Amino acid sequence: MFLTNVLMxxxxxxxxxxxxxxxxxxxxxxxxxxxxxxxLEILKFDPYSEYLVF
Structure with missing residues (x-):
């Protein structure tokens, strides 16, 4: 094995x-x-729906 493979x-x-x-x-x-x-569990505006569910 080459030394460069060990260091990199x-x-x-x-x-x-x-x-x-x-x-x-x-x-x-x-x-x-x-x-x-x-x-992750976040609330974000859904452009295809009128709800803020994600």
Whole structure:
């Protein structure tokens, strides 16, 4: 094994992009959260519905 392979480890990002989906209409959008954080539950305006449910 080469010394460069040992020193050049793959860097992991501190954040991860997740796909969020509306419970009411199925509208999807991307959100970014920390890798070690809990799963996201957020309230956001749903453009296909008149509710604020996500």
């Amino acid at each position: 480890k793959k860097a992991k990002s501190k954040h991860v992009m997740v796909l969020m989906e509306s419970v009411v209409s199925g509208h999807k959008f991307n959100a970014i959260r920390e890798r070690l954080a809990d799963k």
